[in-house]
Amino acid sequence: MSSVRFEILREIYNKKPIFVDKIERRSKIFGENVFNDAAMRQYVSEGAYQTIKYAIEFGRKIDRKQADHIATGMKNWAISKGATHYTHWFQPLTGTTAEKHDAFFNIADDQVPVDKFDGAQLVQQEPDASSFPSGGLRNTFEARGYTAWDPTSPAFVFGSTLCIPTIFVSYTGEALDTKTPLLKALNAMDEAATEVARYFDKNVNSVNATLGWEQEFFLLDKLLVNARPDLLLSGRTLLGHVAVKGQQLDDHYFGSIPDRVIGFMRELEIECMRLGIPVKTRHNEVAPNQFELAPIHEEANKAVDHNSLIMDVMDKIANKHQFKVLFHEKPFEGINGSGKHNNWSLTTDGGVNLLSPGSTPMKNLQFLTFFINTIKAVHDYEELMRSSVASAGNDLRLGANEAPPAIISVFIGDQLTKVLDELEGVSKGKLSPQEKTELKLNVIGKIPDVLLDNTDSNRTSAFAFTGSKFEFRAVGAKFNCGTPMMVLNTIVAKQLSDFKKEVDSLIEKKGLKKDEAIFNILREYIKASKKIRFEGDGYSIDWEKEAKRRGLSHHKTVPDALKVLLSKKTIALFKEMKVLNEEEIYARYEIELADYAKKIHIESKILFDMAHNTVIPAAIRFQNLLIENVQGLKEVFGASYRDLGAEQLNMIEQLANSIKEIRKKLHLMTMEAEKASKISDAKKRAEAYGYRVREYTKQIRELCDNLEVLIADDMWPLLKFRELLYSR
Numbered sequence: 001m002s003s004v005r006f007e008i009l010r011e012i013y014n015k016k017p018i019f020v021d022k023i024e025r026r027s028k029i030f031g032e033n034v035f036n037d038a039a040m041r042q043y044v045s046e047g048a049y050q051t052i053k054y055a056i057e058f059g060r061k062i063d064r065k066q067a068d069h070i071a072t073g074m075k076n077w078a079i080s081k082g083a084t085h086y087t088h089w090f091q092p093l094t095g096t097t098a099e100k101h102d103a104f105f106n107i108a109d110d111q112v113p114v115d116k117f118d119g120a121q122l123v124q125q126e127p128d129a130s131s132f133p134s135g136g137l138r139n140t141f142e143a144r145g146y147t148a149w150d151p152t153s154p155a156f157v158f159g160s161t162l163c164i165p166t167i168f169v170s171y172t173g174e175a176l177d178t179k180t181p182l183l184k185a186l187n188a189m190d191e192a193a194t195e196v197a198r199y200f201d202k203n204v205n206s207v208n209a210t211l212g213w214e215q216e217f218f219l220l221d222k223l224l225v226n227a228r229p230d231l232l233l234s235g236r237t238l239l240g241h242v243a244v245k246g247q248q249l250d251d252h253y254f255g256s257i258p259d260r261v262i263g264f265m266r267e268l269e270i271e272c273m274r275l276g277i278p279v280k281t282r283h284n285e286v287a288p289n290q291f292e293l294a295p296i297h298e299e300a301n302k303a304v305d306h307n308s309l310i311m312d313v314m315d316k317i318a319n320k321h322q323f324k325v326l327f328h329e330k331p332f333e334g335i336n337g338s339g340k341h342n343n344w345s346l347t348t349d350g351g352v353n354l355l356s357p358g359s360t361p362m363k364n365l366q367f368l369t370f371f372i373n374t375i376k377a378v379h380d381y382e383e384l385m386r387s388s389v390a391s392a393g394n395d396l397r398l399g400a401n402e403a404p405p406a407i408i409s410v411f412i413g414d415q416l417t418k419v420l421d422e423l424e425g426v427s428k429g430k431l432s433p434q435e436k437t438e439l440k441l442n443v444i445g446k447i448p449d450v451l452l453d454n455t456d457s458n459r460t461s462a463f464a465f466t467g468s469k470f471e472f473r474a475v476g477a478k479f480n481c482g483t484p485m486m487v488l489n490t491i492v493a494k495q496l497s498d499f500k501k502e503v504d505s506l507i508e509k510k511g512l513k514k515d516e517a518i519f520n521i522l523r524e525y526i527k528a529s530k531k532i533r534f535e536g537d538g539y540s541i542d543w544e545k546e547a548k549r550r551g552l553s554h555h556k557t558v559p560d561a562l563k564v565l566l567s568k569k570t571i572a573l574f575k576e577m578k579v580l581n582e583e584e585i586y587a588r589y590e591i592e593l594a595d596y597a598k599k600i601h602i603e604s605k606i607l608f609d610m611a612h613n614t615v616i617p618a619a620i621r622f623q624n625l626l627i628e629n630v631q632g633l634k635e636v637f638g639a640s641y642r643d644l645g646a647e648q649l650n651m652i653e654q655l656a657n658s659i660k661e662i663r664k665k666l667h668l669m670t671m672e673a674e675k676a677s678k679i680s681d682a683k684k685r686a687e688a689y690g691y692r693v694r695e696y697t698k699q700i701r702e703l704c705d706n707l708e709v710l711i712a713d714d715m716w717p718l719l720k721f722r723e724l725l726y727s728r
């Protein structure tokens with residue numbers, strides 16, 4: 001067995017990087033496989049083109065006739081790109097993407113073979129998707145659910161398939177995916193933010209949320225992953241002693257990217273360019289064999305689709321380079337896990353970033369308005385924010401001194417803290433002319449300069465302001481960004497609509513001027529939301545205590561974090577913003593708890609196999625070697641063998657005890673898992689897995705890892721951390 005380990009390593013050392021031979025000018029191939037504006041102009045009639053534009057910009061319905069025209073154009077374009085099939089491409093609640101390919105090919109009534117794709121097929125499909133999680137939203141007789149075209153995210157050709165981004169809903173209209181509520185939240189944001197932006201510029205017609213994600217991942221040779229059942233089946237190592245050299249020296253971070261990895265990245269980037277994913281940055285991350293990729297930000301719905309798509313593309317390209325991508329939040333104990341920073345901002349149809357200060361006091365007041373409202377929203381809904389990044393994998397990463405803790409706080413930097421402190425002192429009601437001048441000149445007038453050195457010195461905060469955007473850093477690497485983006489945009493939309501009502505009321509009822517009313521409300525928000533702001537070290541134990549004192553939530557596990565979904569406040573919020581109804585929320589809650597329980601259950605089974613079928617046999621083989629050795633000593637030295645072989649005897653005993661202990665714990669773990677599986681209440685079942693079963697997996701791991709240190713290296717059957725992390 002262990003000889004396989006060494007064969008694998010030898011094979012990997014002999015691998016050469018694969019470079020796609022031609023590097024094309026990126027700007028030339030960008031969007032080549034996307035049914036974008038240019039493609040539509042070429043392939044659909046002027047009338048149909050206008051219909052799509054209206055649908056994208058104003059949400060207008062597309063009638064059947066126009067849909068037929070668009071479908072024909074889309075089909076011809078896709079065929080010109082080598083497509084033979086089409087699929088509705090959607091994001092069910094499994095966290096991945098789903099597709100079911102149908103050929104364009106058909107046989108017409110008169111037996112003539114044709115390529116066919118019409119409006120009905122473009123607009124709506126009924127995949128037989130009854131196996132996707134629905135949290136009880138579909139009875140089996142209505143199990144089908146259907147997918148419906150989302151024209152705001154362009155169709156694309158990937159491989160030989162035309163992919164059409166769609167939503168996925170039940171027959172009765174409930175959302176069964178992440179995209180449906182995201183689109184509703186973005187819509188709510190557009191309405192609320194546009195109204196507020198119009199205080200400052202009457203010409204604003206719409207506001208888009210923007211997202212720029214940064215994706216962290218590990219890249220390992222395929223052979224390594226295939227040889228470790230835990231990595232292969234659960235995406236993370238369930239056993240393995242920490243390598244002597246991990247990331248202590250920080251010598252991987254931003255270091256020179258290894259050749260085989262560059263080969264992979266180059267091909268990946270070229271594919272991304274063709275698919276219209278604007279990837280820009282690539283670098284080594286902190287841990288060995290860990291990397292990061294980031295695009296230029298885009299409108300949030302598109303960016304979410306692109307992130308979901310890129311994870312799929314990465315898998316495929318990695319395969320060509322004989323790599324496997326690990327998206328798990330915590331693949332290795334003792335070194336950093338992976339996250340996905342979500343950079344978020346708001347942009348008007350005129351291209352103005354509302355979280356960026358401008359050249360006039362009024363523009364800066366606009367910036368402050370959106371800035372403070374965002375902080376207030378996060379303050380009011382911190383628990384909901386936390387729930388949006390809850391997963392079995394992320395539980396292992398948040399708070400592990402490498403990622404923000406499971407406490408949501410906002411970091412804004414010293415300079416902006418000073419600005420908010422000054423605004424807190426603004427007088428109540430009408431402002432004197434002197435106070436107004438003072439505010440305009442000395443507080444808001446100075447904001448652009450202040451922001452110039454608003455360096456992002458704090459990487460430990462869950463939600464940090466970084467100059468012209470907020471960065472949500474608690475999102476897990478494997479997540480669909482749709483959920484955290486749905487929550488963030490919903491809560492800020494709600495906050496902005498409340499703000500608008502309050503400001504209008506001060507203007508109407510108290511006769512204040514617009515800017516006075518805004519200052520008055522912002523002052524109250526700054527006061528009310530103070531406890532969410534934290535500038536110190538988010539990793540420290542002091543912060544945990546301080547956060548508790550402040551009354552901030554600290555939910556370390558999924559079952560705890562999800563509780564808030566069922567609160568009256570959450571249900572009322574989603575209802576008011578028309579994002580999710582009560583049944584949909586409840587379904588999501590159940591699905592996530594079930595997913596958590598299942599993942600831990602699977603991990604416990606994999607661990608059982610590895611410990612029982614691999615680690616224990618290795619221990620016995622090594623024990624036999626020791627026994628043979630002691631017997632030999634006895635033969636050669638007679639009675640003094642006890643003294644000469646004392647250490648061997650010790651080890652034999654230690655091995656026997658470990659084997660006994662591991663078997664006992666495996667048995668207990670299995671009993672707990674069995675008990676847990678019989679609990680019908682979703683929360684209690686999740687807790688049983690999360691607390692009791694997971695606790696045994698930790699104890700068993702420790703016992704096995706100790707054996708890894710004890711047993712002769714050439715007899716250890718599993719690839720070790722140093723081999724997983726340093727072979728490439």
Ligand code: ADP
Binds near residue numbers: 210211343353466
């Ligand atoms: P880092 O956070 O690694 O220091 P940057 O601050 O330069 O790097 O930017 C990180 C990400 O922020 C980029 O991937 C980019 O897409 C995103 N970003 C920049 N501006 C915006 C914006 N207005 N809205 C959303 N994302 C943005």
Ligand code: MG
Binds near residue numbers: 214
């Ligand atoms: Mg960042």
